Amino acid sequence: MTPPSYNSIIRDGLWNNNPALVQILGLCPLLAVTATVVNGFALGVATAVVLVCSNVTVSLIRGFVKPEVRIPVFVMVIASFVTAIELAMNAYFHALYNILGIFIPLIVTNCNIIARAEAFASKNTVSRSMVDGLATGIGFTLVLMALGAMREVIGRGTLLTQANLMFGESAKWMTVTVFDHYNGYLLAILPPGAFLGLGFLIALKNVIDDRLKRRVLAQQAADARPAGAV
Amino acid sequence: MIVQSMVRNAILLGIFAVLGTGMVALTHENTKSRIAENQRQALLANLHELVPPNTYNNDIIGDHITVTDQDMLGTADPVPVYRARKNGSPVAAVLTPVAPDGYNGDIKLMVAISYDGTILGVRVLAHNETPGLGDAIDISKTPWVTGFNGRSLNNPKPDKWHVKRDGGVFDQFTGATITPRAVVKAVHKCLQYYMSNRDTLFSKGEHEGKSTA
Numbered sequence: 372m373t374p375p376s377y378n379s380i381i382r383d384g385l386w387n388n389n390p391a392l393v394q395i396l397g398l399c400p401l402l403a404v405t406a407t408v409v410n411g412f413a414l415g416v417a418t419a420v421v422l423v424c425s426n427v428t429v430s431l432i433r434g435f436v437k438p439e440v441r442i443p444v445f446v447m448v449i450a451s452f453v454t455a456i457e458l459a460m461n462a463y464f465h466a467l468y469n470i471l472g473i474f475i476p477l478i479v480t481n482c483n484i485i486a487r488a489e490a491f492a493s494k495n496t497v498s499r500s501m502v503d504g505l506a507t508g509i510g511f512t513l514v515l516m517a518l519g520a521m522r523e524v525i526g527r528g529t530l531l532t533q534a535n536l537m538f539g540e541s542a543k544w545m546t547v548t549v550f551d552h553y554n555g556y557l558l559a560i561l562p563p564g565a566f567l568g569l570g571f572l573i574a575l576k577n578v579i580d581d582r583l584k585r586r587v588l589a590q591q592a593a594d595a596r597p598a599g600a601v
Numbered sequence: 602m603i604v605q606s607m608v609r610n611a612i613l614l615g616i617f618a619v620l621g622t623g624m625v626a627l628t629h630e631n632t633k634s635r636i637a638e639n640q641r642q643a644l645l646a647n648l649h650e651l652v653p654p655n656t657y658n659n660d661i662i663g664d665h666i667t668v669t670d671q672d673m674l675g676t677a678d679p680v681p682v683y684r685a686r687k688n689g690s691p692v693a694a695v696l697t698p699v700a701p702d703g704y705n706g707d708i709k710l711m712v713a714i715s716y717d718g719t720i721l722g723v724r725v726l727a728h729n730e731t732p733g734l735g736d737a738i739d740i741s742k743t744p745w746v747t748g749f750n751g752r753s754l755n756n757p758k759p760d761k762w763h764v765k766r767d768g769g770v771f772d773q774f775t776g777a778t779i780t781p782r783a784v785v786k787a788v789h790k791c792l793q794y795y796m797s798n799r800d801t802l803f804s805k806g807e808h809e810g811k812s813t814a
Contacts, residue, residue: 440610444617451621455628462632465639557733 374495377502384506390483391514391569392576397481400474401515402565406526409533411519412512413467417456418478419508424452425484426504429492445488446479453479467536483511514572521568526560528553648683648695651713651722657685657692666806673794675699675787676707682802691716691803694795697726700787704779705729708738712749712791716799723749723788728780735780745772745781749788754796762789 375383390396397418405411428448436444457475460468468475478484487507492500523530528550535543558564641662648661664686667679674680676699683695693715700708708728713721723746725738737743748771763769764782773781795802 436613437606437610439606440614443614447614447617447621451624454625458625458628458632458636462635462639465636465643469643555733560732 374499377499380499380503381506384503384508385510385513386576389510389514389576390486390507391511392573394483394486395573396486397483397511398569400477400481401511401518402562402569404471404474405515405518405522405565405568406560407523407533408516408519408531409467409537410470411515413464413537414471414474414478415508415512415515417460417471417475418481418483419505419512420456421449421452421478422484422487422508422511423501423504425449425488426492426500427497428452429488430495430497430500433493441489441493442485445485445493449484449488450479464537466533470533470536483507517572518565518568521571522559522564524549525556526558526564527555647711647724647726648713650724651695651711652685652693657687659684659686659689661685661695666802668798668802670794673698673790675701675790684803686803693721694799694802696791696795698787698791698794700783702779702783702786703728703730704735704777704783705731708780708783708787710784710787710791712788714792714795716803718753718792718796718799720749720752720788720792722747723784725784730780731777734774734777737774737777738780738784745774746784748772752792754792 384390388394391398391401400414400418404414425445425448429445432444453476456478457468460471460475487504491503495503520530523532528548530547530549531545534545538545559568644662652661661683665681665683667681668674669677669679671677674696680697680699685692685694693713695711695713697709697711700710706729708730709726711724711726713723715721724740725746728736728738730736730738737745740746757770761769762771762785764771764773764778764785766773766778767782769785771781771785
């Protein structure tokens with residue numbers, strides 16, 4: 372089997388095989404923390420860092436870890452990285468850490484991470500695994516942010532509230548009030564809003580994919596016709 | 602052969618356990634003082650919202666005791682009482698009672714009371730009330746809790762220490778009476794507790810619990 376090209380790794384992680392939209396993995400944090408863009412971004416970045424670290428480590432040790440013990444080893448690697456990142460967030464982003472609460476340690480249980488370790492990093496080189504972790508992590512973060520943006524605009528009428536928790540006091544200007552004197556739409560903030568929002572995002576991706584496929588088919592048909600006519 | 606590979610795997614797992622634990626221990630070592638300082642700063646920021654820093658000059662976090670009174674403070678757990686003093690004389694006390702009868706579980710409060718028994722302010726530290734309805738007790742949503750500022754046991758009269766629906770003076774929220782009712786009751790009880798124990802609260806264990814701030 373030829374190793375996948377970097378291009379296809381990146382395209383898979385971001386779009387074709389997006390962890391949240393196609394594999395539908397890691398839904399628990401995805402649905403729980405996306406009430407605002409900043410929360411989604413913070414959890415996405417934390418997840419992406421864990422993904423890159425665990426993919427690189429798993430790829431490094433793939434030569435001498437026997438298949439029988441690989442799962443416990445992967446779990447230990449992932450759990451260690453998550454705990455370290457949890458401590459670091461508590462130290463450097465304390466307010467954000469308090470908001471995300473239990474969902475940071477729960478990154479351990481995000482099936483995305485062990486799925487990438489098992490399905491990709493344990494079979495590929497270190498650099499490919501790193502790119503895969505990064506692409507998957509960014510793909511996951513983008514969905515978290517998109518869902519967060521939808522729910523925040525509809526639910527609160529703002530964008531990027533509490534950006535200062537992530538980027539420091541100087542980032543307060545980033546908060547955008549989309550609708551003034553907006554009373555909020557409760558459904559979007561509560562869990563059902565997360566399910567509905569994710570459903571719409573998946574539907575949107577399928578519509579875009581469908582359009583692209585039809586365009587390619589039409590192109591092929593157009594290319595084929597003159598040849599057949601001759 | 603089987604035994605050999607079992608031993609090999611066990612050693613391998615052991616090595617990873619040691620490496621993983623080592624990494625976590627190292628991170629913990631490097632972040633723990635910062636985390637403790639963060640928690641201290643967060644607590645201090647909460648306290649300073651209620652007790653202005655220029656009104657006292659002691660170490661308010663270090664100068665705390667814990668008290669237990671399930672009936673008046675709403676929890677069987679020990680409740681910290683932070684004491685503000687100026688040049689040794691008592692200025693205010695900050696208690697953290699619990700309203701156990703919220704719509705959706707405990708509501709953790711922080712109540713600052715000046716030495717003479719007037720409420721300096723109330724804040725909700727943690728709650729699980731319905732977003733959009735009961736969460737109006739949170740200062741980031743509505744200024745409702747500032748309605749307690751300046752109140753004392755005789756302002757309003759004891760029979761008016763209720764939400765308006767129950768014949769009192771405190772507002773309730775449309776669609777949510779249980780939440781503000783629970784908070785009013787907890788604040789009132791906390792105030793009663795403070796007034797009947799004030800002198801012991803300020804004199805008890807001057808140096809107790811310094812290390813556990």
